[in-house]
Amino acid sequence: MLIRRLGEPYAGQFAIPGGFVLHDESLPVAAARELVEETGYRAKYLEQLYTFGDPDRDPRGRVVTVAYFALVPEDQALAAGSDAGEVKWFPMSNLPPLAFDHAEILRVAHDRLKAKLDYSEVGFNLLPAEFSLSDLQEVHETILGHPIDPRNFRRKLDSRGLVKETDHYRYTGRKPARLYTFAGVNPSAE
Amino acid sequence: MLIRRLGEPYAGQFAIPGGFVLHDESLPVAAARELVEETGYRAKYLEQLYTFGDPDRDPRGRVVTVAYFALVPEDQALAAGSDAGEVKWFPMSNLPPLAFDHAEILRVAHDRLKAKLDYSEVGFNLLPAEFSLSDLQEVHETILGHPIDPRNFRRKLDSRGLVKETDHYRYTGRKPARLYTFAGVNPSAE
DNA sequence: ACAAAAGTGTTCCATATACACCCATGT
DNA sequence: ACATGGGTGTATATGGAACACTTTTGT
DSSP states (O other): OEEEOOSSSSTTSEEOOOOOOOTTOOHHHHHHHHHHHHHOOOOSEEEEEEEEOOTTSSTTSOOOEEEEEEEOOTTOOOOTTOOOSOEEOOOTTSOOOBSTTHHHHHHHHHHHHHHHHTTSOGGGGGSOSSEEHHHHHHHHHHHHTSOOOHHHHHHHHHHTTOEEEEEEEEOSSSSOEEEEEEOSSOOOOO | OEEEOOSSSSTTSEEOOOOOOOTTOOHHHHHHHHHHHHHOOOOSEEEEEEEEOOTTSSTTSOOOEEEEEEEOOTTOOOOTTOOOSOEEOOOTTSOOOBSTTHHHHHHHHHHHHHHHHTTSOGGGGGSOSSEEHHHHHHHHHHHHTSOOOHHHHHHHHHHTTOEEEEEEEEOSSSSOEEEEEEOSSOOOOO
8 A cells, every 4th residue: 555745755656654753652653653644544463574774765865764564454444534645555566666765665575474474374464354265365365476275275274273263154146155253362463 | 792881871781782873874784883893793694683663772762773683603703903892602591681672682683593594594604614514503403492303404404405515524533524515605695 | 442423214294285076155 | 057156175295303323533
C-alpha cells in the first residue's frame, strides 16, 4: 500500500507511508501512528524490517529510516477521516516508480515476508478472523508467487495444529467452504 | 568482545563498542570504524542486527542504536595503537553486568548468529584462511551451545561443497589434521 | 604401548513433494 | 445436468539424527 507524495522531493510519486519519530515515542508506535495518519489503516502485525541509512538516500540531507512492515487483513476497511492523500494498493509484480530508495525497501520486505511465511504464522494477519482454507492458501500463493498443492498445504496446517475448524460455512453458490480460525495465540508482534 | 566504559553513565561497566555515526558516513562504515577505534579489531563479517530505539534506553536522552554484529577470526590479533581502554572477551554463558540495554542486544545477536549458522556460511568468518574440520566443528558447537556428531557434520559440509581440502596438515603431536579452505565466494557481507 | 585427536558408514525416521479424482452446492 | 470451487490419500525422495570404532601420530 503506497501513498502519493504531495510535497517535494519526488512530488506526485508513490512512496511508503512514514514520517518522523516523536521525541518520546518508541519506534513501533511511531510506525503504527504514521500508518494510521497517512492511510487510515491499523496495522494488525508490525515488525521491524531493516534500517536504511545511506548518507545520500534523501536529497534533503541525512535521514535514517527504520523501516517496519505492517500486515493488514483484507476486510480491514479504510477508516474515515484520515488526512491521507491518495492511498493505493499495488501488486508487488507491478509497482509504480517509487520515491527515494523505497523500491529497495519493498524488495527487502517482500523477501522477508516470503521467508517468514512458512516458519511463522504471519499469514493469518492478512485474513479476517474466520477464513476458508482456500483463502489462506491463496494468501500464501500470492506472497510466494507460485501455486501450492492443496493436499500438501492442508496436511502441513494440521500437522502443526495451526487452524481450528468452526461450524460456520461460507455459501458462495458452489460447494460451501468451511471456515476456520487461527489456532495459535495472538498473531501480532512488536 | 566488550569494552569497559570510562565515562558516565554506567562508568566502569562493560558495554558493546559503539558510537555516533558521522554526518556523511554509512551505517556499516560507522560500525566498522567504531569497532576499530575502540578495540583495534577489524570486522571480517558485519551484518546489521536490529535497531533499538526505546525512548528511555539511555538515561542521557533519546538515542537510537542501529546495532551491527561483527565476526572476527581467532587469529586476528589486537592491533597496536588503538585508543581502547580495557577490551575483554567473554563467553556468552558468562557475561558481566552490561551498560544500557546491551545485554538484550547481545541476546538478539546470539540468537541471530545461531539461526544463521546452518543456512549460511558465517562460521568461516571466525576462522583463519586454513582450518581443520575439527576447528570448524568447534566453532559451530561453541555458538550453538551443544555438541555435534562429527560424521553428520562432515557429511553436511561436503554435500554442500563448502570446503576445499588443501595438502597442508597441522602437526600438533597427535594425528595430523588436514587443513581446508572455505570453498564459497568471499564470505563477508555488507 | 598408549594417549589423544582425526577420521569414517549405515540405519532410521520425519518431513517435503508429486500427483488426480470425488463432493456439494446453486443455477 | 453441469459448472465451480471444496475437499481428500498414497507413494517416493530427501535430509536430519543416532550411533562406535579405526587410524595416525608423538611421547
